[in-house]
Amino acid sequence: MMLAAERRADREIMKILVTGSGGQVGQDLIRGLLERGHEVHGSDVAxxxxxxxxxxxxxxxxxxxxxxxxxxxxLIARERPDIIYHLAAILSARGEENPGLTYRVNQGGVYNVLEASREHRVSQVLFASTIAVFGPGLPDPVPDDVHLQPTTMYGVTKVGGELLGEYYNKRYGLDFRAVRFPGLISATLPGGGTSDYAPLMYVESMRTGAYEAFCRADTRIPMMYMPDGIRALIELSEAPRDRLQRTTYNIAAFSPTAEEIADSVARAVPGARITFKSDPTRQAILDSWPNALDDAHARVDWGWAPEFDLERMTEDLVPKLRALLRVNAS
Ligand SMILES: NC(=O)c1ccc[n+]([C@@H]2O[C@H](COP(=O)([O-])OP(=O)(O)OC[C@H]3O[C@@H](n4cnc5c(N)ncnc54)[C@H](O)[C@@H]3O)[C@@H](O)[C@H]2O)c1
Structure with missing residues (x-):
């Protein structure tokens, strides 16, 4: 197990460019990187x-x-970032509405980021991959190295991103590192992913007192609280290269059913009414994803461990969302 002190021991201040930084992950990542003293540049099409x-x-x-x-x-030639966190993407649910755009943004985007990083000698590229790279019929929990047969254009482009990054690493020595995020839950509005039913249970219960989830109550996929997800990206970036046996890592936290999330919300938000009405398209995507991930490689290589389970997340998240909704209402 890697000790925290082994991570980039000198903790240099890095100049960091984040793509897609206006989104759910980007906004929290920027805060995390600034808190660690880095010089951060945000970027987005918005x-x-x-x-x-x-x-x-x-x-x-x-x-x-x-x-x-x-x-x-x-932009890279002018700003000369040391590290790029590449987050810009069209997520799974939106992606199925426009597969062509999803291909151009996700597949074209990761190629462009890798190519420009190689040309301008960017030291490291971090990539946000996803459980959507997996398809049905895999072992439970799913280890890193399995046959990848995603059912969505989003998943296909993320497999492509992982493989391209590995190619740039082997062919050009580019320091490419990726995590496969579970569905992420945070105190911001989600951006069109198929796991959005989970964050929306919290947001809508607090905003209107009720939420009809677009999945079955027994739907179970891997989830993670955003602070763990942000810490995972940053800790992977800080890990010594020679400790890393691979470029892409599963990371896991907890795997509740949708009903277990609803129960946790109802305990924290008295009176919340959460019901379930499965949408066939999104349910098919959810059913194609794994129930749980095996993140043993991340734990061994760079000391990954989640801090939040479902109950701890709910305790932490509900007051934050209350404050956010108060600000938005005023
Ligand atoms: N949120 C999750 O649950 C989750 C789970 C697994 C993986 N991820 C990955 O994490 C990354 C960030 O996800 P998120 O939840 O913040 O998504 P999001 O939809 O909230 O944010 C994505 C951002 O990318 C921007 N974008 C879209 N097209 C662009 C383009 N052509 N050029 C530049 N920017 C563009 C959008 O404006 C948006 O701000 C994505 O790569 C996603 O695949 C997210």
Whole structure:
């Protein structure tokens, strides 16, 4: 097991570019990186969200479409980041509405980021992969190295991203590192993923007192609280390269049924009414994903361990969401 002190011991201040940084993961990642003292540049095809909660900390923001290789090259040549966290993507549910766009943004985007990083000698590229790389019929829990047969364009492009990153690592020595995120739950609005029923149970119960989930009550997929997800990305980035036996890692936290999440919400938000009405398209995607992930390689190679289970997450999240909803209402 790797000790915290073994992670990039010198803890240098890095110049970091985050793509897709206006999204659910990006907003929390930016805060995490700034808290560690790094110089962070946000970028997104959309303008900077108004409520980033950064106080007086600086955050340069670049309007960047990752499908535009020339623009990406110009930005990297000008800003010379040490590290790029590549988050920009179209998620699974939105992705099935527009597979062509999903291919261009996700597959084209990761190629462009890797290619521009190679050309401009970026030291490290972090990639947010997903449980959507898996298809049905796999062992439970699913280890890292299995036959990848995703059922969505999103999953296909994420498999492509993992493989391209490994290629750039082997062929050019680019330091590419990826985590396969479970469904992430946080105190921001989710961005069109098929696991969104979980965060929406919290948000809608608190906002309106009721939520009809688009899945069956017995749906079970791997989930993670965002602070664990952000810590995983940052700790993987800080791990010594020679400790890493691979480029892409499963990471796991907990695997509740949808009903167990609803019960946890109902205990914390008295009066919340959560019902279930399965949507066939999204249910088919959920049923194709694993129940649980085996993250043994991440635990051994870089000391990964989650801090939050379902109950701890609910305890931490509900007051944060209450505060957020109060701010939005005022
Ligand atoms: N949220 C989850 O549960 C989850 C789970 C597994 C993996 N991930 C991965 O984490 C990453 C971030 O996810 P998220 O939840 O923040 O998604 P999100 O949809 O909230 O954010 C994605 C961001 O990418 C931006 N974007 C879209 N097209 C772009 C383009 N062409 N150029 C630049 N930016 C563009 C969007 O404007 C948005 O701000 C994604 O790569 C996603 O696949 C997320």
């Amino acid at each position: 303008s900077r969200p108004s409520a980033l909660g950064l106080g007086d900390r600086e955050l340069p923001w670049h309007l960047l479409d990752v499908t535009d290789l020339a623009a990406l090259r110009r």
